[in-house]
Amino acid sequence: MSAPRCPSCQAELAIADGAVGVQSASCFHCRTAFELETFPAQWRRVQAGRAGELVTGEEAACYVHTDRRAEAACDGCGRFMCALCEVRVGEQRLCVACLDGGRRAGRLVQVERSRTLFARVAVRVALFGLVLGPFAPAAGLSAIVLAIVGLTRPPSVTGRRYLGSAVFALLLGSVLTLGWLWWWMMMFGGSGEVVFTEYE
Amino acid sequence: MSDARSSPYTRLPARRFGVAQRATLWLGSDHILVVHETMTGESYRRFFLRDIRAITIRATRRRETTTTVLIVLALVNLLPLVALTSGDPDVRVFSLLAAGSLVWLALLTANLVRGPSCETRFSTPAHDDVVAPLSRIRSAHRVIAMLRPRILAAQAGDEPPVVSPATGDTAP
Numbered sequence: 001m002s003a004p005r006c007p008s009c010q011a012e013l014a015i016a017d018g019a020v021g022v023q024s025a026s027c028f029h030c031r032t033a034f035e036l037e038t039f040p041a042q043w044r045r046v047q048a049g050r051a052g053e054l055v056t057g058e059e060a061a062c063y064v065h066t067d068r069r070a071e072a073a074c075d076g077c078g079r080f081m082c083a084l085c086e087v088r089v090g091e092q093r094l095c096v097a098c099l100d101g102g103r104r105a106g107r108l109v110q111v112e113r114s115r116t117l118f119a120r121v122a123v124r125v126a127l128f129g130l131v132l133g134p135f136a137p138a139a140g141l142s143a144i145v146l147a148i149v150g151l152t153r154p155p156s157v158t159g160r161r162y163l164g165s166a167v168f169a170l171l172l173g174s175v176l177t178l179g180w181l182w183w184w185m186m187m188f189g190g191s192g193e194v195v196f197t198e199y200e
Numbered sequence: 201m202s203d204a205r206s207s208p209y210t211r212l213p214a215r216r217f218g219v220a221q222r223a224t225l226w227l228g229s230d231h232i233l234v235v236h237e238t239m240t241g242e243s244y245r246r247f248f249l250r251d252i253r254a255i256t257i258r259a260t261r262r263r264e265t266t267t268t269v270l271i272v273l274a275l276v277n278l279l280p281l282v283a284l285t286s287g288d289p290d291v292r293v294f295s296l297l298a299a300g301s302l303v304w305l306a307l308l309t310a311n312l313v314r315g316p317s318c319e320t321r322f323s324t325p326a327h328d329d330v331v332a333p334l335s336r337i338r339s340a341h342r343v344i345a346m347l348r349p350r351i352l353a354a355q356a357g358d359e360p361p362v363v364s365p366a367t368g369d370t371a372p
Contacts, residue, residue: 034258042253159207
């Protein structure tokens with residue numbers, strides 16, 4: 001349990017214990033004025049973590065800590081866990097290995113910290129392709145591939161799918177690729193010879 | 201176009217724009233999600249409702265600074281525009297300068313309309329972080345008014361300790 005801190009200098013503020021609600025405050029150290037709203041959690045005692053009880057007799061033991069009593073089975077791999085190993089993620093009880101694996105694989109949305117949105121990358125690549133000149137088809141093809149990947153990957157954590165971005169990237173990528181192919185054919189293909197013949 | 205039909209989040213009316221990035225605020229079942237959108241993806245920061253200890257709002261001078269910068273940029277476009285009107289202007293140059301001026305004036309208007317700027321911090325046992333989308337006092341007050349009942353409901357079991365008026369000691 002500690003007092004709230006000044007948003008400017010991080011010094012501890014002198015407010016009455018148990019105060020909950022909005023108040024105008026001023027830092028005693030740096031004189032910064034600000035609004036402060038405290039909630040009941042400010043005065044909640046932080047509970048100490050549990051280390052797990054020692055195993056006795058015929059009880060099942062933790063997979064990792066073999067001297068500790070198992071308190072639950074991991075929802076991911078089924079291994080027994082002691083109180084120290086158990087991590088609650090939403091409704092799930094997971095061991096550290098499954099938590100880490102799930103986070104890396106992007107299966108645990110609750111602990112995900114960032115996500116690449118391929119549809120947005122595809123739009124940037126397609127727009128960049130507009131100024132790439134002869135390399136535009138490469139950008140166009142890349143944009144198409146990225147847009148398709150974006151459509152198959154999970155959407156944003158917030159639920160947004162960026163379908164518009166993916167469709168736009170697909171269209172622009174196709175225009176870039178086919179446009180340049182058409183120009184290439186006109187210049188160096190059968191039609192191109194006709195054009196050069198006329199000039200000669 | 202975005203599809204939010206299956207979204208577990210509700211978007212809150214707060215956002216902040218930066219150069220090639222944007223920050224938005226979302227409300228989940230038991231937490232607040234701050235989303236920083238960049239050129240290639242999103243990064244997330246979660247504040248669980250039952251962990252929020254305090255919220256501070258400190259007024260800043262960012263609005264005034266932004267206003268000054270935008271006025272200078274608008275003038276850089278407007279002054280040659282005025283000079284061009286006296287002679288026989290090139291239509292393309294004239295249009296370019298006029299469009300530039302309009303963009304800066306629109307941004308200037310938006311900056312003034314959004315109201316005074318601020319820095320909002322959410323304090324939890326784990327961290328004390330700036331919540332970028334809550335960068336205007338008016339929107340910060342509006343959003344916090346929406347969040348207050350949910351935070352209090354999530355912390356309903358956390359009664360403040362009873363303080364003895366005589367000794368100042370708190371009951372266990």
